[in-house]
Amino acid sequence: MEKPRALTQVAKAVALGISVLLVVIPFWSVIATSLADQQTINDSGGGMVMWPRGVSLAAxxxxxxxxxxxxxxxxxxxxxxxxxxxxxxxxxxxxxxxxxxxxxxxxxxxxxxxxxxxxxxxxxxxxxxxxxxxxxxxxxxxxxxxxxxxxxxxxxxxxxxxxxxxxxxxxxxxxxxxxxxxxxxxxxxxxxxxxxxxxxxxxxxxxxxxxxxxxxxxxxxxxxxxxxxxxxxxxxxxxxxxxxxxxxxxxxxxxxxxxxxxxxxxxxxxxxxxxxxxxxxxxxxxxx
Known part of the structure; x- marks a missing residue:
């Protein structure tokens, strides 16, 4: 088999990276929201957060x-x-x-x-x-x-x-x-x-x-x-x-x-x- 061209390898890497992000980002948002304090939730409008400014283990x-x-x-x-x-x-x-x-x-x-x-x-x-x-x-x-x-x-x-x-x-x-x-x-x-x-x-x-x-x-x-x-x-x-x-x-x-x-x-x-x-x-x- 011939070695894939550089453009093909880059395209595969980009596709794989996008797939990984589509899986990791929602999961990270769930974890971050579970660790967020009430003030962070209020600042985000009551929705999911990506990075809690105040970490709380109360939940x-x-x-x-x-x-x-x-x-x-x-x-x-x-x-x-x-x-x-x-x-x-x-x-x-x-x-x-x-x-x-x-x-x-x-x-x-x-x-x-x-x-x-x-x-x-x-x-x-x-x-x-x-x-x-x-x-x-x-x-x-x-x-x-x-x-x-x-x-x-x-x-x-x-x-x-x-x-x-x-x-x-x-x-x-x-x-x-x-x-x-x-x-x-x-x-x-x-x-x-x-x-x-x-x-x-x-x-x-x-x-x-x-x-x-x-x-x-x-x-x-x-x-x-x-x-x-x-x-x-x-x-x-x-x-x-x-x-x-x-x-x-x-x-x-x-x-x-x-x-x-x-x-x-x-x-x-x-x-x-x-x-x-x-x-x-x-x-x-x-x-x-």
């Missing part, structure tokens, strides 16, 4: 003082960790089963998985299923209905099928069972796809609020995403035991502080998975 002290937001963060962390681990276990097990030639009922199950990609269950049937299993107002209603994502199963199955067949043949000759093969051979070689799928599940669990809105009635069980929606979108605070709310005056730094707290955990997780993520996103892109 973070308010939301992290052991109240609603702190409890919601702990709930979201628990749901995300437990849900991601269970989803990875279920997805890996199902994908491994579907990837093995001659597995019992693998083809009918694969057709069901493909059907789940094309057709999603309706809102009312999903609610009735959750109700029949007595999961309403339970944190398990945020995990079990979305435990397995069909698209993730297909991606992981494709990765398992690309592993060298000689590994499985050697394991079969040595008399190794399917479970041992999965845990001792397949999963150690699948760190890339596990990191990618795990990140997908973690982001989905952390950001999900609609299921909580449907299934959770008690406000003390609300996850962070639903609390964020209540504070930022509705500009209300949570009170009472059944999700009752009372009006708040606009408090922009408080809202931005909650937004930062909701975003930062995922941003902190990504650097640890970046090495595997860069490899995992190419799964299935190149054959041979």
């Amino acid at each position: 973070y002290e308010t939301v992290l003082s052991g109240g609603v937001v702190t409890r919601a963060v702990l709930i979201s962390v628990g749901v995300t960790v437990v849900g991601t681990l269970l989803s990875l276990a279920a997805t890996a097990g199902l994908a491994y089963w579907l990837s093995r030639p001659g597995a019992l009922a693998a083809k009918p199950m694969l057709m069901l998985v493909l059907g789940a990609v094309l057709f999603s269950p309706g809102l009312i049937p999903s609610y009735l299923v959750v109700k029949e299993f007595h999961l309403l107002d339970s944190l398990w209603s945020l995990i079990l209905p979305v435990l397995v994502n069909a698209f993730n199963v297909i991606v992981m199955r494709a990765f398992f099928q690309e592993l060298p067949k000689e590994l499985f043949e050697s394991a079969a000759i040595d008399g190794v069972g399917a479970a041992t093969t999965l845990f001792r051979i397949v999963l150690p070689l699948s760190k890339a796809v596990l990191a990618v799928i795990g990140l997908f599940y973690a982001v989905a669990y952390w950001n999900a609020f609609f299921n909580a809105l449907l299934y959770i009635q008690s406000s003390e069980k609300w996850p962070m995403a639903l609390v964020l929606r209540t504070y930022v979108v509705n500009q209300t605070t949570i009170g009472g035991d059944q999700g009752a709310t009372e009006a708040l005056p606009p408090q922009l730094p408080l809202q931005m502080a909650i937004l930062v707290i909701a975003i930062v955990p995922i941003l902190l997780v990504y650097p640890f998975l970046q090495r595997h993520f860069a490899k995992g996103v190419m799964i299935g892109a190149v054959k041979g």
Whole structure:
């Protein structure tokens, strides 16, 4: 391949710089506003600021003082960790089963998985299923209905099928069972796809609020995403035991502080998975 011309390299650098600024500037404005004092907010006309002249941690002290937001963060962390681990276990097990030639009922199950990609269950049937299993107002209603994502199963199955067949043949000759093969051979070689799928599940669990809105009635069980929606979108605070709310005056730094707290955990997780993520996103892109 020929070396790109200088003009092409400059154009790429400019385009990349603009893209980075479009991402960084809004995020920086959110952080700056969360740290701004009331005088800075008043001087800006009550809107977002780019550089706080007076730094104040009052908003973070308010939301992290052991109240609603702190409890919601702990709930979201628990749901995300437990849900991601269970989803990875279920997805890996199902994908491994579907990837093995001659597995019992693998083809009918694969057709069901493909059907789940094309057709999603309706809102009312999903609610009735959750109700029949007595999961309403339970944190398990945020995990079990979305435990397995069909698209993730297909991606992981494709990765398992690309592993060298000689590994499985050697394991079969040595008399190794399917479970041992999965845990001792397949999963150690699948760190890339596990990191990618795990990140997908973690982001989905952390950001999900609609299921909580449907299934959770008690406000003390609300996850962070639903609390964020209540504070930022509705500009209300949570009170009472059944999700009752009372009006708040606009408090922009408080809202931005909650937004930062909701975003930062995922941003902190990504650097640890970046090495595997860069490899995992190419799964299935190149054959041979």
